[in-house]
Amino acid sequence: MPERLRRSHEAWLLAVILVLGAVLAAIAPGFLTPGNFVDLIETYSVQGILALGLFVVLVSGGIDISFAATASVAQYLAAWLAARLHMPGIVCIPAGLLAGVALGAINATLIHFVRVTSIIATIATMSVYFALLMYFTGGKLISDLPDWWTDRIVFVQWQNAEGDLVRITLPIVMLVVAALFTWLMMTRSTAGRQLYAMGGNPESARRVGVAIGRLHYLAYGFLGFMAALGGIIQAHRVGESVPNAMYGSELTVLSAAVLGGASLSGGVGSVPGVLLGIVLLAILQNGLNLLGVSPYFFQIVIGLVILISTSFTMLATRGRHARRRVAAPAAGD
Amino acid sequence: MHAAASRRRPPVTERAPVRGIDAGLAPLLARLRMPGGLAGLAGLLAALVVVFGAAVPDFASGGTLQSVMFQMPELGLLSLAMLLPLISGGLNLAIIATANQAALLMAWLMRSWTPAGASGGTVALVIVAAMLAGLLLCVVIGLLTGALVAYTGVHPILVTLGTRSLLDGVSIFLTRGTIISGLPHQYAAVGNAVVLGVPVPFLVLIAAALACGLLLRRTAFGVAVFMVGSNIEATRYSAIDVRRVLVGVYLASSVLCFVAACLMLARFNSASAEYAQSYLLITILAAVLGGVDPFGGFGTVWGLMLALAILQVLASGSNLLGMSDYLKLAIWGLVLIGVMAAQTLAQRMKRRGP
Numbered sequence: 001m002p003e004r005l006r007r008s009h010e011a012w013l014l015a016v017i018l019v020l021g022a023v024l025a026a027i028a029p030g031f032l033t034p035g036n037f038v039d040l041i042e043t044y045s046v047q048g049i050l051a052l053g054l055f056v057v058l059v060s061g062g063i064d065i066s067f068a069a070t071a072s073v074a075q076y077l078a079a080w081l082a083a084r085l086h087m088p089g090i091v092c093i094p095a096g097l098l099a100g101v102a103l104g105a106i107n108a109t110l111i112h113f114v115r116v117t118s119i120i121a122t123i124a125t126m127s128v129y130f131a132l133l134m135y136f137t138g139g140k141l142i143s144d145l146p147d148w149w150t151d152r153i154v155f156v157q158w159q160n161a162e163g164d165l166v167r168i169t170l171p172i173v174m175l176v177v178a179a180l181f182t183w184l185m186m187t188r189s190t191a192g193r194q195l196y197a198m199g200g201n202p203e204s205a206r207r208v209g210v211a212i213g214r215l216h217y218l219a220y221g222f223l224g225f226m227a228a229l230g231g232i233i234q235a236h237r238v239g240e241s242v243p244n245a246m247y248g249s250e251l252t253v254l255s256a257a258v259l260g261g262a263s264l265s266g267g268v269g270s271v272p273g274v275l276l277g278i279v280l281l282a283i284l285q286n287g288l289n290l291l292g293v294s295p296y297f298f299q300i301v302i303g304l305v306i307l308i309s310t311s312f313t314m315l316a317t318r319g320r321h322a323r324r325r326v327a328a329p330a331a332g333d
Numbered sequence: 334m335h336a337a338a339s340r341r342r343p344p345v346t347e348r349a350p351v352r353g354i355d356a357g358l359a360p361l362l363a364r365l366r367m368p369g370g371l372a373g374l375a376g377l378l379a380a381l382v383v384v385f386g387a388a389v390p391d392f393a394s395g396g397t398l399q400s401v402m403f404q405m406p407e408l409g410l411l412s413l414a415m416l417l418p419l420i421s422g423g424l425n426l427a428i429i430a431t432a433n434q435a436a437l438l439m440a441w442l443m444r445s446w447t448p449a450g451a452s453g454g455t456v457a458l459v460i461v462a463a464m465l466a467g468l469l470l471c472v473v474i475g476l477l478t479g480a481l482v483a484y485t486g487v488h489p490i491l492v493t494l495g496t497r498s499l500l501d502g503v504s505i506f507l508t509r510g511t512i513i514s515g516l517p518h519q520y521a522a523v524g525n526a527v528v529l530g531v532p533v534p535f536l537v538l539i540a541a542a543l544a545c546g547l548l549l550r551r552t553a554f555g556v557a558v559f560m561v562g563s564n565i566e567a568t569r570y571s572a573i574d575v576r577r578v579l580v581g582v583y584l585a586s587s588v589l590c591f592v593a594a595c596l597m598l599a600r601f602n603s604a605s606a607e608y609a610q611s612y613l614l615i616t617i618l619a620a621v622l623g624g625v626d627p628f629g630g631f632g633t634v635w636g637l638m639l640a641l642a643i644l645q646v647l648a649s650g651s652n653l654l655g656m657s658d659y660l661k662l663a664i665w666g667l668v669l670i671g672v673m674a675a676q677t678l679a680q681r682m683k684r685r686g687p
Contacts, residue, residue: 063490110670110673113677114670114673114674114677115677116627116670116673116677117627117628119424119490120617120621120627120669120673121670121673123613123614123617124614124617124618124666124667124669124670125666125670126666127614127662127663127665127666128663128666128667128670130662131659131660131661131662131663131666132659132663134659135657135659135660135663251494251498254494255498258491263488264487264488264490264491265488294506296502296505296506296509296510297502297506298502299498299499299501299502299505299506300498300499300502300503300506301502302498302502303495303496303497303498303499303500303501303502304495304499306491306494306495306498307481307492307495307496307499310485310487310491310492310495311481311485311487314485314486314487315485315486
């Protein structure tokens, strides 16, 4: 067991988080309070939901950077239906989610049938989705969202020793639900296992009878759904819909998924890993804020995190393979 | 196993084996030049010029040609910087961040090193020194990127996303998102000069394209880049130091970004971390339209140049028609998707035919 733990990516991530948390708690007194922690999770809930969707695509062996544009389109469509046509929530929210799935399906079509590399296909669709959204909306924000959308929904609340109110709100609950659902789908369903198989080796997966086309639609459609969900929750949090509010969050989300152990070559990664990745990023940003470091610095941190975490994962995997190869003939003798 | 094998293998002289492969690859490379494909692109270019010339009254004039020759070079150099990694089977998403950072460094050095009322000679010296510093920065960036791609085995997309975020972060952190201007006017004067009716930037582009073409077609390194792009394992077993080739690819890409940065400085007369961000899509679009295989291994400089000319004519035409920037961006994306769909279709038809 300790050996397994030592090799597990998530255990390392958790150790880094604990060390960083301890350091921050010692330096910044406001850090280790339940209020700060719950606030942090709420701030990062939207990115967490997006990262869970992206994680599924990464496991399948692809990449998608159009999800922020998808989220903006879905959010704006739902907001437009709600604020301009005064549709009830039962229409607006499914319409937004459906738009997300549809845009994801366009990506899947390009990647599966047109056989475009996923990065190039999604760079193209990102530009098309975002540019068309900005063209048709003129960049105008919708600030008169109905109350059913923007009213804060609190599930649990309590007062801590310092007298601060700690609230478990809708975004946090949605993040937990999304994480549970993704975890169930990826580990307990046939489709999830097949996604791992396809990411590991698409050709062998195809030969054992996995329907690659259907899985492409599942992965990119799922990300589209999560993006739309994230978009709708983002509007719920800020109380308005700005067409370019989500644009530019791609790198943070991608680095969370990659931090969590997902690799661009596909087939690896886990939901707990992605959640820990989000927590690590949240702690990093919060810690930098508490230490009074310029917010401009955060992008440098993101870049370093991507470079360091991917290099270490890759070198560690390679070292492990080399060791196994050395060990194998000895066992055969 | 291959990783261990290449580590144990004694260093081989690159020349002999590569020359042998070059002979074997020659027929394949000849086929790659695709006269049909290039003729198609040239035909498309001619058709566009005729259509826009007829539809837009101001289009068919020397002014349009001049403005095309002024606007194309930056995009052309950035596209060349994208072309090399694409052919090697990778991608460099950090080209614009690299160019912007080099431009920022050069602008800052030129501004802070030029003494008030300096003579022409001093200014020239400062400009050359600043450009050397920019080149050095790009060489370092290229070597680091290449080393990360080659020695860790992390996918180039992730490496260059990381370096892009890092470079942009450093640029924005140091400048606080502001624009650096106030360059010595001599710099822009040379950068925007016109020699025999041809703008200097355009001459730079032609020189860079020729250099890239020669590098890819006439050197052992170039052949190795194509081989790495079409089958990296086979290349490794052909006794080619794949890692050194990859470092070279990202180094060359980064140096091309430096040249682009010099041209951008001359045209905007300032530098910022935010400039030219929309070019990333267009460089990929130009490469794919020009016949570069996004999976690596195939592509020509001439195809890329023709594709750039087509895109530039489209851009000038739509500018004269008064289209909005967002509509143009959407059209670029749709054109990219359309071109790739057409290529896939054409391939399928070919496979079904005799």
